[in-house]
Amino acid sequence: MKKTPPIVSLMSGLLTAASLSFIPSASAADAQNIVQQKCLACHVEEGKTSWSRISHQRKTPEGWLMSIARMQIMHGLKISDDERHTLVKYLADRQGLAPSETEGARYALERRLNTSESFESQSFTETCARCHSGARVLLQRRPASEWEHLVHFHLGQWPTTEYQAMARDRDWLDLALNEMVPELAAMLPLQSKSWDQWQKSVKPVVAGSWTFAGKMPGKGEMHGVMQVVEDNKDQFSITLTGQYADGSAFKGTGEAILYTGYEWRANLTVDGISMRQVFSTAKTGEMQGRMFEREHDERGFDFSALKQGSTQSSVIAIQPEYIKVGDTVELSIVGTGLQGDVVLAEGLTLLKDVTSDQNKRVLQVKASNSIATGPKTIRIGKATADITVYDHVASLKVVPAFQVARVGGNDSSTPKIEAAFEAEAWAAGTDGLAGTEDDVRIGFMPATWSVEPFDATSAADNDVHFSGRMNAASGVFTPALAGPNPERRMSTNNAGNLKVIAQVNDEGKSVTADGQLIVTIQRWNNPPIP
Amino acid sequence: MNITKIKPSLAIRLNTALLAIAAGVAPSFVQAADAPLKSGNEYMVVANYPNQINVIDVVTDKLFKTCKVPGAFGPGVMQVAPDNKTAYILSNHYEDIYGINLDTCDVSFHTRFSSDPTVRTKSIFSMAISPDGKEVYAIHNPTKLNTDHYRIQPTQLAVYSSDGGLDAKPIRTFPVPRQITVMTTGADGGLYMAGADIYKFDVHTGKYTTAIASRNWQRPLYAPPDVLNAWPIQTPSKDFTILYTTAKFQDDSYNVDTADWIYGFMNVNLETGKTQTTDFGPITEIYFTGMMSPKDPNIVFGVLNRLAKYDVKEKKLIKAAALDHSYYCIAMNHDGSKIYLGGTFNDVAIYDADSLEKLGNIQLPGGDMAISTSQIFIR
Numbered sequence: 001m002k003k004t005p006p007i008v009s010l011m012s013g014l015l016t017a018a019s020l021s022f023i024p025s026a027s028a029a030d031a032q033n034i035v036q037q038k039c040l041a042c043h044v045e046e047g048k049t050s051w052s053r054i055s056h057q058r059k060t061p062e063g064w065l066m067s068i069a070r071m072q073i074m075h076g077l078k079i080s081d082d083e084r085h086t087l088v089k090y091l092a093d094r095q096g097l098a099p100s101e102t103e104g105a106r107y108a109l110e111r112r113l114n115t116s117e118s119f120e121s122q123s124f125t126e127t128c129a130r131c132h133s134g135a136r137v138l139l140q141r142r143p144a145s146e147w148e149h150l151v152h153f154h155l156g157q158w159p160t161t162e163y164q165a166m167a168r169d170r171d172w173l174d175l176a177l178n179e180m181v182p183e184l185a186a187m188l189p190l191q192s193k194s195w196d197q198w199q200k201s202v203k204p205v206v207a208g209s210w211t212f213a214g215k216m217p218g219k220g221e222m223h224g225v226m227q228v229v230e231d232n233k234d235q236f237s238i239t240l241t242g243q244y245a246d247g248s249a250f251k252g253t254g255e256a257i258l259y260t261g262y263e264w265r266a267n268l269t270v271d272g273i274s275m276r277q278v279f280s281t282a283k284t285g286e287m288q289g290r291m292f293e294r295e296h297d298e299r300g301f302d303f304s305a306l307k308q309g310s311t312q313s314s315v316i317a318i319q320p321e322y323i324k325v326g327d328t329v330e331l332s333i334v335g336t337g338l339q340g341d342v343v344l345a346e347g348l349t350l351l352k353d354v355t356s357d358q359n360k361r362v363l364q365v366k367a368s369n370s371i372a373t374g375p376k377t378i379r380i381g382k383a384t385a386d387i388t389v390y391d392h393v394a395s396l397k398v399v400p401a402f403q404v405a406r407v408g409g410n411d412s413s414t415p416k417i418e419a420a421f422e423a424e425a426w427a428a429g430t431d432g433l434a435g436t437e438d439d440v441r442i443g444f445m446p447a448t449w450s451v452e453p454f455d456a457t458s459a460a461d462n463d464v465h466f467s468g469r470m471n472a473a474s475g476v477f478t479p480a481l482a483g484p485n486p487e488r489r490m491s492t493n494n495a496g497n498l499k500v501i502a503q504v505n506d507e508g509k510s511v512t513a514d515g516q517l518i519v520t521i522q523r524w525n526n527p528p529i530p
Numbered sequence: 531m532n533i534t535k536i537k538p539s540l541a542i543r544l545n546t547a548l549l550a551i552a553a554g555v556a557p558s559f560v561q562a563a564d565a566p567l568k569s570g571n572e573y574m575v576v577a578n579y580p581n582q583i584n585v586i587d588v589v590t591d592k593l594f595k596t597c598k599v600p601g602a603f604g605p606g607v608m609q610v611a612p613d614n615k616t617a618y619i620l621s622n623h624y625e626d627i628y629g630i631n632l633d634t635c636d637v638s639f640h641t642r643f644s645s646d647p648t649v650r651t652k653s654i655f656s657m658a659i660s661p662d663g664k665e666v667y668a669i670h671n672p673t674k675l676n677t678d679h680y681r682i683q684p685t686q687l688a689v690y691s692s693d694g695g696l697d698a699k700p701i702r703t704f705p706v707p708r709q710i711t712v713m714t715t716g717a718d719g720g721l722y723m724a725g726a727d728i729y730k731f732d733v734h735t736g737k738y739t740t741a742i743a744s745r746n747w748q749r750p751l752y753a754p755p756d757v758l759n760a761w762p763i764q765t766p767s768k769d770f771t772i773l774y775t776t777a778k779f780q781d782d783s784y785n786v787d788t789a790d791w792i793y794g795f796m797n798v799n800l801e802t803g804k805t806q807t808t809d810f811g812p813i814t815e816i817y818f819t820g821m822m823s824p825k826d827p828n829i830v831f832g833v834l835n836r837l838a839k840y841d842v843k844e845k846k847l848i849k850a851a852a853l854d855h856s857y858y859c860i861a862m863n864h865d866g867s868k869i870y871l872g873g874t875f876n877d878v879a880i881y882d883a884d885s886l887e888k889l890g891n892i893q894l895p896g897g898d899m900a901i902s903t904s905q906i907f908i909r
Binding site for chain 2: 153169
């Protein structure tokens with residue numbers, strides 16, 4: 001029987017039912033009422049809308065969700081999904097983070113779980129980022145007294161904290177209270193100018209039409225239009241109409257909530273698959289973030305969008321992003337305000353202007369045989385963008401160079417977590433030598449994918465056989481089932497250490513590159529912010 | 531929360547596979563819970579899920595019987611009392627100690643560390659018995675659970691009378707340093723506690739001294755050691771042995787790249803009080819537990835993913851045996867001829883201490899032994 005950890009269902013619950021349940025005009029009063037009814041059983045009322053602990057922290061919507069979910073899971077709070085949605089919205093709006101305060105840590109909200117973190121502060125790394133992401137901490141603001149509560153909570157809730165590696169070698173509690181708390185209070189204070197300013201600022205309007213572009217690893221580039229209609233305050237209906245480069249549809253509908261004036265969280269069904277959007281709309285006319293499958297958040301892509309109808313002309317993507325010397329390609333240029341004449345760099349010839357739309361131009365372009373390798377400008381009216389011209393593929397890079405997949409399924413509580421790789425092609429540049437400073441990035445190319453043992457241990461343990469299968473065409477690795485495997489040495493699970501090999505043929509010449517894939521065990525603890 | 535749910539089922543699945551390769555325990559050998567142990571016979575105890583203590587006859591290498599333990603399982607730290615009849619187990623999520631009469635499987639002692647519902651008190655592997663069997667010692671790590679915040683309280687040593695019954699309360703408490711794990715008592719009644727250093731604690735006055743410097747050791751060119759110990763193994767040779775890993779630098783430039791990475795052990799001879807800090811070899815792998823051979827103190831064994839045997843004087847790995855799966859906890863019979871590996875799943879593996887040849891497996895009813903301490907004793 002499949003077990004779903006409570007936190008996952010709570011997280012899902014927030015984002016699905018939210019838009020159905022809001023009565024925004026009453027939500028602040030509703031939220032205050034819920035606090036009175038539900039929270040003051042333990043928290044102390046300090047004023048009309050000030051409560052102990054609650055009113056002395058600022059967090060992201062996911063941060064507030066995790067706090068309330070913890071109250072449910074660990075402290076017996078009984079609260080309906082609708083009540084929780086109302087509280088999260090209220091708290092994220094009233095005590096959120098300014099856009100600048102989330103910079104550098106959004107990867108955690110965007111579920112980029114393959115991120116390797118690195119922090120300057122060794123004490124922060126060893127005290128906080130040892131067990132969970134550092135981003136989880138960086139996405140909170142508290143005064144010293146609240147950071148101190150957090151230390152006591154951690155050791156009280158997980159008493160072995162001070163016995164673990166990087167804790168048992170030092171006077172952990174003393175260091176956490178007397179060094180870490182002041183460091184955190186200085187670095188991540190409750191009061192900030194940026195938050196004051198953001199609260200006062202006029203927020204960008206998100207209702208309207210947006211031109212978007214992205215590239216789904218394993219499937220390819222796509223672009224289209226996202227229509228956003230505000231049904232109620234901060235609550236939106238979405239219609240996505242797009243297509244992949246191969247012409248297949250990327251279409252769907254869904255609902256979104258805007259938290260804190262810019263934290264866009266949407267649930268959509270796209271081509272029958274449940275997907276989620278975690279975007280920032282903080283910059284006027286722009287949307288940035290990641291869109292991913294709800295059940296497989298490793299399957300996702302960087303999403304960027306420009307609001308249509310703005311007076312500015314700009315290009316968000318040229319697809320494909322490169323053209324080979326002597327070739328003719330059909331380019332989709334997507335953006336806003338793309339009216340006007342097409343002017344191409346010398347060596348590029350416009351053969352056909354297929355369609356003419358302010359938000360998308362489709363051009364048939366030929367690159368001459370003599371054009372030099374490098375970026376070439378395409379101008380459409382007032383907008384410009386570069387396309388890369390190349391002579392031949394001199395080298396490849398596997399992107400990302402290092403990745404983690406996780407075994408799953410087999411009646412365990414977590415699904416398999418795939419890993420998708422891309423092959424980034426590079427040209428040699430003017431010196432004709434690959435691997436030198438003047439190399440030119442061409443872009444991601446289709447490749448043939450395979451895996452090999454990473455080292456002698458991996459070969460001896462036959463990781464290639466046990467750990468999963470690489471899709472030769474898509475570069476997507478699907479790991480094997482979870483659990484001890486009696487067929488393996490020491491009955492170990494299907495973990496493995498693999499070399500990932502990409503191979504591209506360019507004019508009969510084979511170019512290869514490799515990366516590393518660790519296939520490991522399940523992520524047992526998988527809250528909204530890792 | 532998931533891992534505890536899934537471990538027993540994984541153990542059961544693995545058990546199915548192991549049964550094919552190891553001699554299973556025919557139920558007819560197993561005695562009733564109230565079957566008394568034979569005086570003079572050698573036994574091993576080890577706990578496992580769902581919450582029980584298994585008694586293994588070390589002479590026949592068969593499961594003798596299984597005793598139920600109240601509460602929820604974990605961690606299963608055990609100490610056998612000097613009466614060689616009572617097994618004390620730290621369980622119920624690190625919050626209770628139960629004394630189990632192994633002859634009858636009856637609970638003869640119980641304490642819940644905190645009797646205040648607003649205080650949650652855990653002991654992180656810290657439990658010991660006085661040499662006369664009259665007192666039980668535990669470290670308390672309390673947390674005050676206020677309605678909207680927690681406060682960590684100072685740690686203390688709690689002393690219980692072993693005849694305190696089923697609702698025993700401390701008869702004495704003393705402040706102690708934080709971060710103490712395993713403990714044991716010497717023949718003189720002194721309580722050895724492994725924390726930042728190995729302390730020798732006077733259970734009557736609360737005064738303590740450093741028996742072995744660990745975090746604060748002053749060994750020229752050595753880095754401070756890393757010490758993890760969750761298994762207070764009672765050895766036939768009456769040694770309190772704690773493994774460490776460390777780096778020894780070439781010179782006072784303290785260059786990590788050229789340092790030697792070393793395994794060693796700290797040891798208290800519980801009869802004499804004599805201590806030592808001894809390197810025994812380069813780090814090639816991690817061991818969760820290790821012990822000196824009862825036959826030859828120059829031989830040290832370590833176990834996790836292999837069973838390894840070291841010559842201490844030579845500082846050399848003599849031999850290593852491959853294992854069917856990871857084992858956490860080592861035990862040896864009193865004549866030093868057999869090694870018993872417990873922990874992780876629900877089979878105990880037996881190895882010849884000289885050849886490191888595998889002698890067999892003993893299947894346990896129930897699930898995972900997890901981090902339980904296995905102890906060998908003569909009734």
